[in-house]
Amino acid sequence: LAKDLHHSCQWGSGIRWGNDPTDTGMQRLALSAEDKSVRDWFIQTMKDLKCEITVDEMGNIFAVRPGRRKDVPATFIGSHLDTQPTGGRYDGILGVLSGVEALKRMDEMGLETEGGVGVVNWTNEEGARFPVSMISSGVWAECIPLSKAHNLQEVPTVASLPTAASAPETMKTALQKIDYLGSVPCSYKTTPMAAHFELHIEQGPHLVSAGQRVGVVTAVQAYRWFRLKVVGRDTHTGTTAFEHRADALFAFAQMMVRAREVAAAKGCLASVGIVEVAPGSVNTVPGQVSFSLDIRGPETALVAEVEKELRSDFDAIAAKEGAGIGKPCRVEWTLDFDSPAVKFHEECIDCVQQSAHAVVADAPVADTKSLVRPIMSGAGHDSVFTSKRVPTSMIFVPCKDGVSHHPEEFCSADDCATGASVILQAVVRYDRK
Amino acid sequence: LAKDLHHSCQWGSGIRWGNDPTDTGMQRLALSAEDKSVRDWFIQTMKDLKCEITVDEMGNIFAVRPGRRKDVPATFIGSHLDTQPTGGRYDGILGVLSGVEALKRMDEMGLETEGGVGVVNWTNEEGARFPVSMISSGVWAECIPLSKAHNLQEVPTVASLPTAASAPETMKTALQKIDYLGSVPCSYKTTPMAAHFELHIEQGPHLVSAGQRVGVVTAVQAYRWFRLKVVGRDTHTGTTAFEHRADALFAFAQMMVRAREVAAAKGCLASVGIVEVAPGSVNTVPGQVSFSLDIRGPETALVAEVEKELRSDFDAIAAKEGAGIGKPCRVEWTLDFDSPAVKFHEECIDCVQQSAHAVVADAPVADTKSLVRPIMSGAGHDSVFTSKRVPTSMIFVPCKDGVSHHPEEFCSADDCATGASVILQAVVRYDRK
Ligand SMILES: NC(=O)NCCC(=O)O
Numbered sequence: 001l002a003k004d005l006h007h008s009c010q011w012g013s014g015i016r017w018g019n020d021p022t023d024t025g026m027q028r029l030a031l032s033a034e035d036k037s038v039r040d041w042f043i044q045t046m047k048d049l050k051c052e053i054t055v056d057e058m059g060n061i062f063a064v065r066p067g068r069r070k071d072v073p074a075t076f077i078g079s080h081l082d083t084q085p086t087g088g089r090y091d092g093i094l095g096v097l098s099g100v101e102a103l104k105r106m107d108e109m110g111l112e113t114e115g116g117v118g119v120v121n122w123t124n125e126e127g128a129r130f131p132v133s134m135i136s137s138g139v140w141a142e143c144i145p146l147s148k149a150h151n152l153q154e155v156p157t158v159a160s161l162p163t164a165a166s167a168p169e170t171m172k173t174a175l176q177k178i179d180y181l182g183s184v185p186c187s188y189k190t191t192p193m194a195a196h197f198e199l200h201i202e203q204g205p206h207l208v209s210a211g212q213r214v215g216v217v218t219a220v221q222a223y224r225w226f227r228l229k230v231v232g233r234d235t236h237t238g239t240t241a242f243e244h245r246a247d248a249l250f251a252f253a254q255m256m257v258r259a260r261e262v263a264a265a266k267g268c269l270a271s272v273g274i275v276e277v278a279p280g281s282v283n284t285v286p287g288q289v290s291f292s293l294d295i296r297g298p299e300t301a302l303v304a305e306v307e308k309e310l311r312s313d314f315d316a317i318a319a320k321e322g323a324g325i326g327k328p329c330r331v332e333w334t335l336d337f338d339s340p341a342v343k344f345h346e347e348c349i350d351c352v353q354q355s356a357h358a359v360v361a362d363a364p365v366a367d368t369k370s371l372v373r374p375i376m377s378g379a380g381h382d383s384v385f386t387s388k389r390v391p392t393s394m395i396f397v398p399c400k401d402g403v404s405h406h407p408e409e410f411c412s413a414d415d416c417a418t419g420a421s422v423i424l425q426a427v428v429r430y431d432r433k
Numbered sequence: 434l435a436k437d438l439h440h441s442c443q444w445g446s447g448i449r450w451g452n453d454p455t456d457t458g459m460q461r462l463a464l465s466a467e468d469k470s471v472r473d474w475f476i477q478t479m480k481d482l483k484c485e486i487t488v489d490e491m492g493n494i495f496a497v498r499p500g501r502r503k504d505v506p507a508t509f510i511g512s513h514l515d516t517q518p519t520g521g522r523y524d525g526i527l528g529v530l531s532g533v534e535a536l537k538r539m540d541e542m543g544l545e546t547e548g549g550v551g552v553v554n555w556t557n558e559e560g561a562r563f564p565v566s567m568i569s570s571g572v573w574a575e576c577i578p579l580s581k582a583h584n585l586q587e588v589p590t591v592a593s594l595p596t597a598a599s600a601p602e603t604m605k606t607a608l609q610k611i612d613y614l615g616s617v618p619c620s621y622k623t624t625p626m627a628a629h630f631e632l633h634i635e636q637g638p639h640l641v642s643a644g645q646r647v648g649v650v651t652a653v654q655a656y657r658w659f660r661l662k663v664v665g666r667d668t669h670t671g672t673t674a675f676e677h678r679a680d681a682l683f684a685f686a687q688m689m690v691r692a693r694e695v696a697a698a699k700g701c702l703a704s705v706g707i708v709e710v711a712p713g714s715v716n717t718v719p720g721q722v723s724f725s726l727d728i729r730g731p732e733t734a735l736v737a738e739v740e741k742e743l744r745s746d747f748d749a750i751a752a753k754e755g756a757g758i759g760k761p762c763r764v765e766w767t768l769d770f771d772s773p774a775v776k777f778h779e780e781c782i783d784c785v786q787q788s789a790h791a792v793v794a795d796a797p798v799a800d801t802k803s804l805v806r807p808i809m810s811g812a813g814h815d816s817v818f819t820s821k822r823v824p825t826s827m828i829f830v831p832c833k834d835g836v837s838h839h840p841e842e843f844c845s846a847d848d849c850a851t852g853a854s855v856i857l858q859a860v861v862r863y864d865r866k
């Protein structure tokens with residue numbers, strides 16, 4: 001598994017942080033040239049394992065190892081091969097590679113299943129290049145219209161994106177460019193699944209700080225992504241008193257400070273990742289600022305409350321900046337993505353839990369069950385969308401310091417192997433039900 | 434004058450704000466193709482007025498109408514033809530065009546002067562494309578080394594800069610590209626002046642709100658330009674609690690809010706015009722933010738005090754963000770430009786004051802002298818650097834709402850004409866001394 005995983009990371013390896021050949025992060029933005037290379041490798045690997053391959057209109061790749069029965073859909077292991085611009089080697093990649101590993105193990109063991117067992121690579125899960133996360137599992141679940149996804153434009157400023165120089169691409173042109181615009185409709189009706197299991201690093205500190213080995217993911221927190229625009233007035237930095245300014249950037253700065261206060265008070269998160277400032281000159285007070293806002297919380301209603309409070313607070317901040325000249329700033333919100341809180345499927349959760357207990361059973365501790373815990377996911381995953389249509393659940397393994405979306409993101413080979421064993425067993429358990 | 438001024442604005446006309454042909458802003462960044470066109474026009478116009486033309490190593494263009502005596506340097510009228518990315522039609526342009534107008538009037542009147550009278554167009558006064566303002570008068574005054582200026586790189590993100598796609602250019606390559614890298618050394622020793630006068634819009638609200646017509650500029654406030662870099666840690670927006678973050682953007686936001694507080698308390702200004710955020714992904718907490726900081730104040734010591742206080746406050750803000758994980762943010766400062774406060778030359782100030790009183794003498798008010806006032810400049814001008822080597826002063830005329838570095842920057846044809854009359858008389862007065 002570790003060998004395959006790092007082999008697949010040759011395409012798009014990113015920022016180096018140590019001396020070992022594998023001590024680099026990843027920069028494999030969705031539908032980039034590097035993403036094409038790893039996709040080609042994935043398909044070839046699955047063909048060598050005698051899988052049937054389907055590529056749909058969103059470039060999702062489904063590889064199925066047939067089972068005894070042809071009349072039931074396969075049970076899938078899925079995740080994504082795309083990464084953040086300064087991402088690591090485990091987020092998503094571990095999930096897909098654990099699927100490859102599972103099929104290899106099943107072949108070695110000569111294991112026959114009732115239904116087939118599949119591995120799926122979902123397109124643009126990160127939402128880093130095209131700013132809607134999990135968009136292609138969303139189209140598959142018929143929660144996001146195909147046309148909306150195809151027309152979605154890439155983020156223009158994403159770090160070192162090779163295409164950043166030219167006009168921003170849409171998902172459709174990017175799919176065409178790397179030859180991954182399949183002809184099969186992207187839908188759970190056309191490419192059905194019996195269930196969807198996903199192995200992922202936790203991306204948070206709970207497992208690692210408690211010394212636990214497996215998280216049985218029962219739920220995913222809610223989140224909403226917005227694009228905001230603050231419009232003020234360009235003016236001279238040297239001659240314009242503060243009271244005469246409608247400084248869109250100063251308004252933004254206050255908004256960001258306020259966003260953390262409001263979110264923290266409600267046990268939620270609020271984060272800004274992208275900022276664009278115009279016109280962008282040392283001695284011109286910026287008249288326009290656009291930025292992304294990512295609000296998360298354990299309950300959908302809490303996220304809505306944070307949004308509501310921030311809408312009113314941001315209006316107040318904007319109204320004050322420029323009031324002195326009767327030209328206050330104004331702020332516009334656009335909702336890009338809305339992912340309500342999700343609860344996973346009891347049966348899938350049970351399969352994962354039993355498998356996890358089995359895998360850690362011979363650990364050298366008194367109470368091996370304490371190495372396994374139920375957990376809520378802070379991040380979104382393709383399993384959020386598959387769960388809307390088919391039984392779904394997830395497995396978390398610890399990652400160093402709980403850090404991800406960072407080149408130094410790290411999951412030990414042992415933890416990777418534990419996760420892969422759990423997902424293989426969970427799939428087999430589910431298939432037997 | 435108005436005709437010539439708007440004629441010259443055909444090259445690089447910017448954002449439209451009204452229906453009249455001249456109701457647009459300007460976007461003529463230094464050494465752009467548009468800047469080349471207006472330079473070519475300027476040289477041809479001055480040749481038609483029988484001027485001798487000199488282009489130096491910084492692309493400064495000196496045009497001299499000879500006087501009776503060949504043994505004394507000319508008295509110059511100077512300013513700049515470059516603009517902000519979202520600039521207007523008067524900042525700098527009025528100053529150069531008033532020089533053209535003055536020479537035309539002198540020819541019409543058949544006026545002979547003792548020394549010659551020159552008009553100079555200084556390169557990249559704005560500091561918008563190459564982020565050191567007044568850099569070419571700075572080299573001429575031997576206050577900035579030629580090599581530093583030639584190697585200065587353009588700001589990569591300046592709005593709609595046609596070259597932004599490719600690697601950033603240096604001033605030297607940009608000068609070569611538009612064929613304005615002259616062979617004459619850029620120095621007050623090689624191209625001497627008897628004095629330098631500059632007409633400019635005020636760019637502030639004092640004249641216009643007091644209903645006054647001419648500002649006799651006696652001084653220029655101090656300013657310093659910095660580039661700052663905040664380094665934190667990239668991490669996941671959905672899984673990373675606030676206490677586990679070293680969010681470089683959140684640190685920046687607090688710094689910007691603090692900068693205004695500190696500057697305001699000392700009667701100074703602090704402004705941020707450029708911000709770059711990396712890696713630039715909705716769901717990654719930014720690990721790096723670079724930004725420009727422009728600090729100004731009526732006294733050099735006050736600017737230094739603001740800087741000192743902000744250095745310590747920014748360190749404290751950075752130290753707090755990320756303290757929870759033992760990886761606090763850190764902040765680095767680079768000084769790009771330092772312009773101490775300046776006092777202009779008594780004799781030049783007198784020439785301007787007497788001329789201003791003469792020009793407004795037949796205004797229909799009881800006390801015409803009240804239409805003229807001494808004033809300090811909030812903005813920097815090429816006169817700051819010429820004042821280090823030759824007698825210098827400036828004339829301000831009102832501009833609408835005190836707004837500049839904005840497409841709607843406006844100065845009435847009457848006010849332009851008043852300013853042009855004052856500068857012509859001031860030059861003639863100085864020549865006679
Ligand atoms: N797991 C992960 O990083 N997914 C990206 C979507 C999100 O931002 O939560």
Ligand SMILES: NC(=O)NCCC(=O)O
Binds near residue numbers: 238567636811812
């Ligand atoms: N007058 C003017 O806008 N000059 C640019 C230098 C400055 O920022 O003050």
